[in-house]
Amino acid sequence: MKLISTSNYEKLSQLAAEEIILQIKKNPSLNLGLATGSTPTGLYKELIRDHKQNKTSYKEMNTFNLDEYIGIPKKDRNSYHYFMCENLFEHIDIPLDQTHIPDGTAKNLDEECSRYEQFINEHGGIDLQILGIGQNGHIGFNEPGTPFDSRTHIIDLAESTRKANARFFESLEDVPKQAITMGIASIMDCKEIFLLVSGASKAKALARLMNGEINEQFPASVLKTHQNVTIFADKEATAFL
Numbered sequence: 001m002k003l004i005s006t007s008n009y010e011k012l013s014q015l016a017a018e019e020i021i022l023q024i025k026k027n028p029s030l031n032l033g034l035a036t037g038s039t040p041t042g043l044y045k046e047l048i049r050d051h052k053q054n055k056t057s058y059k060e061m062n063t064f065n066l067d068e069y070i071g072i073p074k075k076d077r078n079s080y081h082y083f084m085c086e087n088l089f090e091h092i093d094i095p096l097d098q099t100h101i102p103d104g105t106a107k108n109l110d111e112e113c114s115r116y117e118q119f120i121n122e123h124g125g126i127d128l129q130i131l132g133i134g135q136n137g138h139i140g141f142n143e144p145g146t147p148f149d150s151r152t153h154i155i156d157l158a159e160s161t162r163k164a165n166a167r168f169f170e171s172l173e174d175v176p177k178q179a180i181t182m183g184i185a186s187i188m189d190c191k192e193i194f195l196l197v198s199g200a201s202k203a204k205a206l207a208r209l210m211n212g213e214i215n216e217q218f219p220a221s222v223l224k225t226h227q228n229v230t231i232f233a234d235k236e237a238t239a240f241l
């Protein structure tokens with residue numbers, strides 16, 4: 001894993017955006033994996049700014065999101081569909097039918113998991129995946145204890161994850177208890193991974209990732225066995241390194 005540390009969150013977002021834009025220029029039909037949460041919003045702002053200024057085009061690309069809550073309609077402001085439209089898709093020129101997110105309202109959720117996994121494979125896999133990390137080491141919504149060989153699946157969210165994400169909802173009770181997430185093996189299939197880590201609340205997780213063991217109790221540790229991972233971390237996140 002290559003670690004790039006930056007003085008602040010803005011720099012982290014800019015550097016990651018520059019790298020992604022370079023890759024899009026080299027390969028306009030890049031399959032880009034996307035993440036939600038607070039961490040990538042600065043990166044998405046940079047991509048939007050560049051699109052407006054330099055006209056980088058997303059017309060030939062496909063995007064694939066890591067996860068979606070179960071039971072939240074796409075149009076609900078707390079769905080990851082809504083989040084992605086608001087924070088990125090509406091502001092760039094990607095056709096919406098080339099943006100892909102698991103359907104957390106599908107009638108048959110197991111079938112939806114297999115469909116999504118197969119769909120990504122039919123598109124040739126993900127070239128570059130953006131990841132965040134949970135304080136408990138989750139990647140996507142793969143909570144501690146998720147097998148490293150897991151494929152896209154339904155996950156019961158850890159209480160700590162529901163609490164961390166309650167800030168987006170009216171109350172903790174409104175936070176869904178389950179989500180669909182790409183599995184750990186699905187994430188490991190991505191050809192390249194950018195892991196974004198920002199803020200003091202992630203410093204312990206980053207230190208455990210860099211210095212700890214590879215263990216299913218800390219899902220992000222699997223990334224140590226991937227051939228092409230770059231970590232972008234800001235100063236606060238690197239406090240314990």
Ligand SMILES: O=P(O)(O)OC[C@H]1O[C@](O)(CO)[C@@H](O)[C@@H]1O
Pocket residue numbers: 035036037038039040066067131132133134139140141161165
């Ligand atoms: O960037 P945040 O909001 O700290 O979230 C970290 C991680 O948690 C999730 O939002 C899931 O809780 C992931 O999608 C994200 O990568």
